[in-house]
Amino acid sequence: MLEVTAEALRALLPEGRVLTDPDAMDAYTRDQTYAVPGAPLAVVRARDTADVAATMAWAQEERVPVVPRGAGTGLAGGATAVDGCVVLSLAAMTAIREISPLDHVAVAEPGVITADLDxxxxxxxLMYAPDPSSHEISTIGGNLATNAGGLRCVKYGVTRHSTLGLEVVLAGGTVIRTGGRTVKGVTGYDLTGLFVGSEGTLGVITAATVRLFPAPPRPPETVLATFPSLTAAGAAAAAIMGAGLRPSLLELVDRATLRAIDEWRRIDLDPGAAVVLLAQTDGPECPADALVRECERAGAAFAAASTDEAEADALLEVRRLAYPAAERLGKCLVEDVCVPRSRLPEMVERVERAAERHGVRILTVAHAGDGNLHPLFVFDRDLPGPPPPVLAAAGEVFTAAIDLGGTLTGEHGVGVLKRPWLDGEMGPGVRDVHRRIKRALDPDGVLNPGKAI
Amino acid sequence: MLEVTAEALRALLPEGRVLTDPDAMDAYTRDQTYAVPGAPLAVVRARDTADVAATMAWAQEERVPVVPRGAGTGLAGGATAVDGCVVLSLAAMTAIREISPLDHVAVAEPGVITADLDxxxxxxxLMYAPDPSSHEISTIGGNLATNAGGLRCVKYGVTRHSTLGLEVVLAGGTVIRTGGRTVKGVTGYDLTGLFVGSEGTLGVITAATVRLFPAPPRPPETVLATFPSLTAAGAAAAAIMGAGLRPSLLELVDRATLRAIDEWRRIDLDPGAAVVLLAQTDGPECPADALVRECERAGAAFAAASTDEAEADALLEVRRLAYPAAERLGKCLVEDVCVPRSRLPEMVERVERAAERHGVRILTVAHAGDGNLHPLFVFDRDLPGPPPPVLAAAGEVFTAAIDLGGTLTGEHGVGVLKRPWLDGEMGPGVRDVHRRIKRALDPDGVLNPGKAI
Structure with a gap:
């Protein structure tokens, strides 16, 4: 048997698409995690659907693994290269093929930066609602692969909810079109929803028809409230959501994060404040004063609204500084467990207990309206990856989330990093169904092997 | 080979579960369509998940087709019995296992009547948002199987959007649990979304964890507007949705329907009214006077709002009378094409042209906010099913919907009746993916054969 080389692939594609120089390829082998990449055979920088189809046909023929990637901003190792693979970069497919102000849809290629589409x-x-924190650097393709969430999704839903149809290249190179451009449609199975969130293991998305919403007519109003206890903050979040107020953002910042920010920037926070809740509203169904009132009723030590953009911006500073404050302390393992909303305070406490028990510094911010927490596990900058105490604490956090009726991952995906915990969340029957679907669509296992399922 | 009989099945299940008397079975063989059922071997009236699992295990072993059904209110023949099948009725699984006011979720068995859950x-x-017109007689299981829509879905989304997790019995009898009880969650593939809308061809749903919304604090306000032309009504609907007003109902009633209602009940409609638009609002983000204003701007001949419940009820009468007015004229073939919102007026015109060309009376009501039309094709009560001109007109309507970028079915499903048109909407690649997924989950093809895909 002849050894597979990238030359045959190079010959199939227009000039300049294929990289094989190890130095040039290096940046394409990893995402934002510490997952250790393998050495790819080649990197394909696709410019159109035909490039993707040709690559997929060749890869299937040669049984070469294909690792699709967008901007590499993932937080679960989903785009980590494996030895001998072709890394298929969609980052150069940046066309917005259409925006229809009449039908409120856009058709975007996978390399479009999320914030650019918005x-x-x-x-x-109009607006494109999903806004993962990485939206200025992440691509629509990566958002689709992971079913990305974001801050606004508490009101507008996650990426899957905004996706109406897809163009997908299957293993082997067949191009299919799923879904459509209507909000309703029940012809056949929900293939659109199936490909969204499948982390490149079932097909490669080369275009998406997404739903747009009317942009709110005015800038959002912002509310900041401090609470003496997690329980009180959790009660406020529950009361806000329970009253049907529909804030467009509802974030929680825990004591460890507040302390880390204060050590760095002196934000003059009330030393009694255990936790801060931040909310925004972009519509009349959610008056800012009603948000303040719910916070006060739930026991806020302080609660205030601001309609002034500069002032609102200052209030949001606490949330924005959370990640940099953590990164100032060391490298971070960013997790994203999600629990039923009512269990949020308990989950934050479980994170605090895990931090104490394992002597790990963990800063937690949370999308409180969705019960989705991001504990940031800080570790020594000189280490290549998280040391055993961090992994043990993370494992405990995963287990706690599942115990509380939640999930390993609310919006980042499983990638390679969360696979060891899959059995805790899924029964064997569900894992088996995953494998059967994977085999049905990728019988030779060329698509992003070792990820997601 | 021994002939398969129902006796072995009867022995596996508690007493009273299995019917074999042809007269007793008859009511379980059909839905609300003219699709001609086959003769089942037996009907199983399941009372719990164990009954379903035992039936599925036996059916797989014996290669007996299983046709799952709820209340039989389907409009596409999805629950039509086939010869020698076991009809598996879920109608007696009526427990609401849980309602969580804290997490805004309910866990319901498939036989729960939709309106009862609400x-x-x-x-x-709280409220359960999906409200297909049949919600007082349809079951949650049937709603899940078809991914049912309804009137409120213009604001709250379709059944899939309200479904967080499922208990499913697979072909062979394995019970799995998909999804969870959080709004966000990206562990693994979206199996929940895949089973919803799969019309009983991939598994049998025995419980669903659904999302509840806070119930609107006040009764809805209702707006009625008449328009001299379809184009003007379409423009009003587009303007309402484009302004981000989010009505909780936005319905269109066409001239043919208005005429049929007037012939019957004398509703004293303006003879110049070509079309009526009805809207409701249940929240401050959508003031009734803003709806009136958008209708007037778009050229309404008349537009008025009512906050009085009795008066609002009278305004809605036009929509409520549409089906009975059609049924008064004969038997009806109820279709449900869906087009991008901007193409709604054009689609109604295409329906009118098909009616003229084939000499068929067609009454159209539409969920205007979603572009989802229900043309009711009237035919002679003495006929067993739609005569050739009705089928020809329906075929033309399907083709027109696809031409306009839409779909065969917005919320009723494909069943047996729309399968001849599937190739018009799906390319061969997509149909092949459907078959591969079906084979992966139901290799022996026992689950609802001949339906949906």
Whole structure:
């Protein structure tokens, strides 16, 4: 048997698409995690669907693994290269093929930066709602692969909810179109929903028809409240959501994070404040004063609203500084467990207990309206990856989330990093169904092996 | 080979579960369509998940087709019995296993009547949003199987959007649990979304964890507007949705329907009214006077709002009378094409042209906010099913919907009746993916054969 080389692939594609120089390839082998990449055979920088189809046909023929990637901002190792693979970068497929102000849809290629799509929609009075924290650097393709969430998803839903149809290249190179451009449609199985969140293991998305919403007519109002206890903050979040107020953002910042920010920037926070809740509202169904009232009723030590953009921006500073404050302390393992909303305070406490028990510094911010927590596990900058106490604490956090009726991952995906915990969340029957679907769509296992399922 | 009989099945199940008397079985063989059922071997009236699992294990072993059904209110023949099958009725699994006012979720068995689940939620200040027109007689199981829509889905989304997790019995009898009880969660593939809308061809749903919303604090306000032309009504619907007003109902009633209602009940409609638009709002983000204003701007001949419940009820009468007015004229073939919102007026015109060309009376009501039309094709009561001109007109309507970028079915499903048109909507690649997924989950093809895909 002849050894597979990248030359045959190079010959199939237009000039300049294929990289094989190890130094040039290096940046394409990893995401934002410490997952250790393998050495790829080649990197393909696709410019159109035909490039993707040709690569997929060749890879299937040669049984070469394909690792699709967008901007590499993932937090679960989903785009980590494996030995001998072709890394298939979609980052150069950046066309917004259409924006329809009439039908409130856009058709975007996978390399479009999330915030760019939103900006393009705003030019028509519309918005693209999903806004993962990485939205200025992440791509729509990566968002689709992981079913990304974000801050606004408490009101507008996650990426899957905004996705109406897809163009997908299957293993072997067949191009299919799923779904459509209507909000409703029940012809056949929900293949669109199936490919979204499948982390590149079932097909490669080369275009998406996404739903746009009318942009809110005015800038959001912002509310900040401090609470003496997690329980009180949790009660406030529950009361806000329970009253049907629909904030467009509802974030919790825990004591460890507040302390780390204060050590760095002196934010003059009330020393009694155990936790801060931040909310925004972009519509009349959610008056800012009603948010303040719910916070006060739940026991807030302080609660205030701001309509002034500069002042609102200052209030949001606490949330924005959380990640940099953590990164100032060392490397971070960023997790994203999600629990039923009512269990949020308990989950934050379980994180605090895990931090104490294992002597690990953990800063937690949470999308409180969704019960989705991001504990940031800080470790020594000189280490290549998280040391055993961090992994033990993370394992405890995963187990706690599942115990509380939640999930390992609310919006980042499983990638390679969370696979060891899959059995804790899924029964053997569900894992088996995953494998059967994977085999049905990728019988030779060329698509992103070792990820997601 | 021994012939398969129902006796072995009867022996596996508690007493009273299995019917074999042809007269007793007859009511379980059909839905609300003219699809001609086969003769089942037996009907199983399951009372719990164990009954379903035992039936599925036996059916797989014996290669007996299983046709799952709820209340039989389907409009696509999805629950039509086939010769020699076991009809598996879930109608007696009526437990609401849980309502959590804290997490805003309910866990319901498939036989729960849709409106009953909503009423149970209302006792906690919550609501179950999906409300297909059949919600007083349809079951949650049937709604899940078809991914049912309804009137409120213009604001709250379709059944899939309200479904967080499922208990499913697979072909062969394995019981799995998909999803969870959090709004966010990206562990593994979206199996929940895949089973919803799969019309009983991939597994049998025995419980669903669904999302509840806070019930609106006040009764809805209702707006009625008449328009001299379809184009003007379409423009009003587009303007309402484009302004981000989020009505909780936005329905269109066409001229043919208005005429049929007037012939019957004398509703004293303006003879110049080509079309009526009905809207409701249940929240401050959508003031009734803003709805009236958008209708007037778009050229309404008349537009008025009512906050009085009795008066609002009278306004809705036009929509409520549409089906009975059609049924008064004969038997009806009820279709449910869906097009991008901007193409709604064009689609109604295409329906009118098909009616003229084939000499068929067609009454159209539409969920205007979603572009989802229900043309009711009237035919002679003495006929067993739709005559050739009705089928020809329906075929033309399907083709038109697909031409306009839409779909064969917005919320009823494919069943047996729309399968001949599947190739018009799906390319061969997509159909092949459907078959591969079906084979992966039901290798022997026992689950609802001949339906959906």
């Amino acid at each position: 900006r393009a929609a705003r030019a028509h009075g | 009423r149970a939620a209302r006792a906690h200040g």
